[in-house]
Amino acid sequence: xxxxxxxxxxxxxxxxxxxxxxxxxxxxxxxxxxxxxxxxxxxxxxxxxxxxxxxxxxxxxxxxxxxxxxxxxxxxxxxxxxxxxxxxxxxxxxxxxxxxxxxxxxxxxxxxxxxxxxxxxxxxxxxxxxxxxxxxxxxxxxxxxxxxxxxxxxxxxxxxxxxxxxxxx
Numbered sequence: 384x385x386x387x388x389x390x391x392x393x394x395x396x397x398x399x400x401x402x403x404x405x406x407x408x409x410x411x412x413x414x415x416x417x418x419x420x421x422x423x424x425x426x427x428x429x430x431x432x433x434x435x436x437x438x439x440x441x442x443x444x445x446x447x448x449x450x451x452x453x454x455x456x457x458x459x460x461x462x463x464x465x466x467x468x469x470x471x472x473x474x475x476x477x478x479x480x481x482x483x484x485x486x487x488x489x490x491x492x493x494x495x496x497x498x499x500x501x502x503x504x505x506x507x508x509x510x511x512x513x514x515x516x517x518x519x520x521x522x523x524x525x526x527x528x529x530x531x532x533x534x535x536x537x538x539x540x541x542x543x544x545x546x547x548x549x550x551x552x
Contacts, residue, residue, distance in 0.1 A: 418446060420487040425471070425480070435471040435484045436464050439495075442486045448493075448551060459551035462527045466546050467495055469520040473544070474499040482541070492529065493548050500541040504533055 423438045425431045443449045443460050451457035467484070474481035478501020485496040507522040524531055524546055531546035 418488050418490075420485060423484040423486075424482070425484060426482050427480070431475055431481055432468055432471045435467050435481070438484065439464060439467045439486055442488075446488050451551070453551075456551040459549070463493055463495070463548055466524055466527055466548060469524050470495060470497040470544055470546065473497075473505055473520050474501065477501060477503050477505070478542075488550065491550050493550055494545060495548070496543050496545045498536075498541065498543045502540060504542075505544055 419442075421438070421442045423435060425435065428434055440449065440460075443463065448456065448460045448463075451460055467486075471481050471484065474497050478499035481497050481499050483496075483498040485494075485498070487494045487496075505521050507525050528546040528548050531544070534543045534545065536542055
């Protein structure tokens with residue numbers, strides 16, 4: 384599991400662009416840093432995984448990731464959709480289902496957040512055995528993402544599992 388980014392969901396930590404950016408209250412995006420945030424409520428939804436993928440695919444279209452002009456752009460969009468599938472599937476299998484999917488984007492990073500009420504902590508299985516069925520979800524997330532982590536809900540049970548992927552060049 385990643386421990387390199389202990390910031391709460393939506394807060395990307397200190398801005399490397401300079402001291403003026405540090406005056407921004409935590410969790411408040413600076414103008415231009417986040418293009419848009421989309422939220423999909425999934426409480427009790429049937430077909431949560433395909434709904435989450437379709438929702439994310441629509442956001443990628445709106446943000447210019449799709450239709451992809453190059454193979455690299457197509458691969459980046461496919462990686463995002465795969466990570467969404469893995470995070471939502473994990474919430475369905477191990478946390479009594481997802482509550483919400485959040486997708487946000489800036490010029491360099493796309494962030495995915497899946498909120499659930501589960502108490503467990505997702506982690507890649509170790510050792511990873513590629514030939515074994517199941518148990519590959521968080522290994523895939525770890526391999527495809529710049530970073531990922533878990534933030535516990537301070538108001539009680541539950542957590543947010545987040546992952547960040549690079550925007551296509």
